[in-house]
Amino acid sequence: MRKRVVELIGKAVEAKLSSRDEVEAFVDRECPAPLTYGGCSSCVQVDIGSDEYVLCDMGSGVRAFGVDVLQRHGTAKPNTFHVFMSHLHWDHIMGFPFFLPAYIPANVVRIYGCHDGMEEAFRRQHGAPSFPVDFSQLPARIEFVRLAPDTTHEIAGLRVRAMRQRHGGDSYGWRIEHGGRILVYSTDSEHRVEDAPAMAAFVDFFRDADVVVFDAMYSLADAISVKADWGHSSNVVGVELCQQARAKHLVMFHHEPACDDDQLRAILAETRRFEEITRDGVPLEVSSAYDGMEIVLG
DSSP states (O other): OHHHHHHHHHHHHHHTOOSHHHHHHHHHHHOSSOSOOOOOOSOEEOOOSOSSEEEEOOSTHHHHHHHHHHHHHTTTSOOEEEEEOSOOOHHHHTTGGGOGGGGSTTOEEEEEESOTTHHHHHHHHHSTTTOSSOGGGOOSEEEEEEOOTTSOEEETTEEEEEEEESSTTOEEEEEEEETTEEEEEEOSOOOOTTOHHHHHHHHHHHTTOSEEEEEOOBOHHHHTTTTTTSSOOBHHHHHHHHHHHTOSEEEEESOOTTOOHHHHHHHHHHHHHHHHHHOOSSOOEEEEOOTTOOOOOO
């Protein structure tokens, strides 16, 4: 963040800005992306205007979400939270002990997934010596619901379907439909381009999605060589799958932690260029996820 601010101030000094309008125009021109992509692990909210909340995964990002809920609504009104889990690796559940709504009586947190060991995983990280508050002491009602994959379920006003993905210990992508709009949340998934049936299955899973939140952690070269079998995919495969599926918006997600903001901006530019030279007439919007990003489907 400091590096980016210093760079921007230097450019602003060179530009000799003399009015607020010039400053705002400079910021619009020089900051098309966020100052920083952030570092929270996976947590995505799906807001359909309901009184109940819907999330995908409970990584460290769920802490800020919980704080925001309390700031806006306080503790007087009970709330229900529906959470769709991709898998149980620690970076996807580590935010739960810091999820403040779980500490408020009358709240309900209902956690859905396709793994047998969901409840055990959440309870284990609350136990000694990992955390000082035992799971049994949480005042909210915490429920675990195991769902069958490849089956459409009606939950919280949504039509949801899970699909198994290639990842250590298995991961599941979620296709979520509401009001004619389609969101696909597909993180922690490795795609083998030589496995034509599997690729075709994901094209069908992504079909006509308005937004695909996609694991683009590696470059294609890394994904098929030194990091093969590591359970993650690439920006290039994300573009190809979305183009074939006629999806509208690819959001690259689960960034490589070793990449800094400049590298992520470069990857975004390269991916947009790749989409441009490979498109077959139907543009695919490409974005990179960042902490606090909001996408509105009109």
